[in-house]
Amino acid sequence: MKKSRKLNLEIWRLALPNIISNVSVPLLSTVDTALMGRLSAAHLGAVGISAMIFNFLYWNFGFLRMGTTGMTAQAYGAENRKNMLLVLWRSLSLGMLISVVLFLFRHILMDWSLLAFQVDESQVDFVREYFYIRIWAAPAYMGLLCLLGWFFGMQNAVLPLVITIVINGVNMLLSYYFVYQLEYGIRGVALGTLIAQYLGLLLSLVFFLARYRFIIVPISWTSFLKWDEFKEFLLTNQDLFIRTVLLTFVFAFFYSQSSYFGVISLAISVVIMQFVNWMSYGIDGIAFAAESVVGKYKGAADNQNLKMAIRYLMFWGMGFAVIYSAIYGMGADVLVKVFSSDTEVIDGFGDYFFWLIIIPILAFPSYIWDGVFIGLTASKSMRNAMILPFALFLAVFYMFREALGLHALMLALSLFLLARGLIQTWMYRQKGTDLM
Numbered sequence: 001m002k003k004s005r006k007l008n009l010e011i012w013r014l015a016l017p018n019i020i021s022n023v024s025v026p027l028l029s030t031v032d033t034a035l036m037g038r039l040s041a042a043h044l045g046a047v048g049i050s051a052m053i054f055n056f057l058y059w060n061f062g063f064l065r066m067g068t069t070g071m072t073a074q075a076y077g078a079e080n081r082k083n084m085l086l087v088l089w090r091s092l093s094l095g096m097l098i099s100v101v102l103f104l105f106r107h108i109l110m111d112w113s114l115l116a117f118q119v120d121e122s123q124v125d126f127v128r129e130y131f132y133i134r135i136w137a138a139p140a141y142m143g144l145l146c147l148l149g150w151f152f153g154m155q156n157a158v159l160p161l162v163i164t165i166v167i168n169g170v171n172m173l174l175s176y177y178f179v180y181q182l183e184y185g186i187r188g189v190a191l192g193t194l195i196a197q198y199l200g201l202l203l204s205l206v207f208f209l210a211r212y213r214f215i216i217v218p219i220s221w222t223s224f225l226k227w228d229e230f231k232e233f234l235l236t237n238q239d240l241f242i243r244t245v246l247l248t249f250v251f252a253f254f255y256s257q258s259s260y261f262g263v264i265s266l267a268i269s270v271v272i273m274q275f276v277n278w279m280s281y282g283i284d285g286i287a288f289a290a291e292s293v294v295g296k297y298k299g300a301a302d303n304q305n306l307k308m309a310i311r312y313l314m315f316w317g318m319g320f321a322v323i324y325s326a327i328y329g330m331g332a333d334v335l336v337k338v339f340s341s342d343t344e345v346i347d348g349f350g351d352y353f354f355w356l357i358i359i360p361i362l363a364f365p366s367y368i369w370d371g372v373f374i375g376l377t378a379s380k381s382m383r384n385a386m387i388l389p390f391a392l393f394l395a396v397f398y399m400f401r402e403a404l405g406l407h408a409l410m411l412a413l414s415l416f417l418l419a420r421g422l423i424q425t426w427m428y429r430q431k432g433t434d435l436m
Contacts, residue, residue: 007305008312014152014292015316017161019285047186049123049266050130052255053113057102058141059248063240063379064095065149066291070377071233072153073295077302081215088150089219090233095142102138106131116256122263126186133190140197147204152292159207163200171196239379246390250416254409257397265406267345271336272352272410279324279360280367286317287371294375298433306433314368321364328356355410362414365421373424378435381427389419 068091075083102109110131113119119127144167148160171192178188251273258269290313297306336349373382393416400408427435 003305004308004312007309011286011289011293011309011312011316014155014157015286015289017157018152018288019282020161020165047126047130047189047270049119049255049259050127050134050186050190052252053127053131054134056113056248056252057109058138060241060245061095061098061142061145062244063237064091064098064142064145065152066240066374067091067233067237067377067379068146068149069152069288069291070295070374070379071236072150073155073292073375074299074377076154077296077299082217082219084150084154085215085217086219087153087233088146091146091149092143094237095146096139099138099142103135106135109135116252119259130186130190133187134193137194137197140201143201144197144204147201147208151207152288153295154212155292155296156211157288157292159204159211163204163207166203167196167200170199236377236379239383243379243383243386246386250390250393250413253394253397254413257401257409258406261406264344264348268348268352269406269409271345271349272356275328275335275356276359279321279328279356279363282324283317283320283360283364283367284371286313286320287367289313290368290371291374294372295377296375298376303433310372310428313372314365317364317368321360324360325357328353328360352406352410355414359414359417363417363421365425366417369421369424369428372428373435376433376435381424381431381435385420385423385427388423389416392416392419 068087071087072084075081075087110128113131114124114127144163148163151157151159174192174195175189178184178191182188184191254273255266255269258266290310293309293313294306297303297309336346336353369385370382373379373385393412396415397408397412400411404411
């Protein structure tokens with residue numbers, strides 16, 4: 001009983017700050033959506049499309065955070081300070097290289113995005129304006145991914161909490177000021193994000209030097225480029241990259257096809273995804289704790305606590321899913337008015353809100369398993385667990401698109417999330433903590 005209590009306290013010591021910081025992320029998106037929703041349905045749809053373009057670009061590089069967390073946590077569990085530092089340096093180097101490539105190809109990326117998302121002519125100028133401002137934040141975003149992932153791996157969820165709250169708080173204040181006081185429109189939302197992310201990167205570096213200066217030791221190029229270790233680092237990130245590309249494609253496709261059904265359908269989808277984001281970021285607080293705890297016990301070769309932690313993590317994830325479903329079931333019809341004042345959007349939303357009740361229950365296992373697999377550095381299994389659900393998502397949508405319209409997207413997304421969780425559960429039961 002004492003061991004069980006200690007393990008749950010450890011999980012919540014990491015999970016609670018993560019939940020609080022994660023909730024501030026969709027809160028920022030909610031503010032941006034609400035600001036644009038007060039201007040017009042075109043603005044609302046444009047900010048949703050614009051944000052999704054960057055989600056598609058940036059989430060694909062989420063391996064910088066996930067891979068860094070898992071490998072750092074295992075080095076922490078093994079008490080290997082040199083490897084803790086090497087993971088960070090390698091991650092930051094790769095992140096800066098990626099940001100330079102994104103910036104150099106920004107014009108091509110913009111043209112591809114407009115085509116892929118089927119952006120309506122009325123929204124093209126808004127989307128371009130947003131994109132060409134926010135792309136300047138690429139180095140800050142990549143650096144933040146690496147540093148936040150490293151802090152999580154070091155079993156420190158408090159610093160990411162402070163950094164995330166500062167970033168999102170500043171972002172919300174600046175967005176409100178630029179949009180309402182200076183009347184910058186969608187440009188104001190992009191500027192707020194740009195400034196806040198560079199401020200967050202600076203704060204992260206200050207915290208790193210203040211808290212972890214003792215861990216900084218000279219690292220030779222030979223150690224940095226040691227092939228066996230560097231190959232493992234790259235292969236882990238490669239598998240996570242493939243997995244994340246498929247995941248972000250699903251959500252990008254969701255917005256793209258919503259746009260296909262018209263401006264009002266797109267606006268409704270943007271609102272629905274706000275609710276899904278609230279749910280995912282809340283449950284991800286438990287999943288982030290899973291990355292740190294599972295990685296630590298994996299690195300320390302403590303299988304007993306490792307398996308017990310996984311059981312508790314799944315239990316807490318289920319509890320959060322039930323809470324979200326209950327809140328959405330009782331209040332989604334009221335909360336929708338926070339996101340839009342357009343009567344067509346509000347009235348149309350009523351036909352879809354029941355999906356919000358079932359999605360948290362279907363989705364939570366996949367979120368928690370992602371955290372567990374990251375802690376185990378089971379990147380290959382994460383990649384493989386994405387392939388079949390991805391194919392299922394596309395098949396279900398195209399099978400029911402004509403008959404169900406926008407509901408076909410909701411059905412496809414729900415089955416996609418459910419299938420991921422079921423496949424990951426099967427994988428764990430087959431191989432346990434020896435997943436690759």
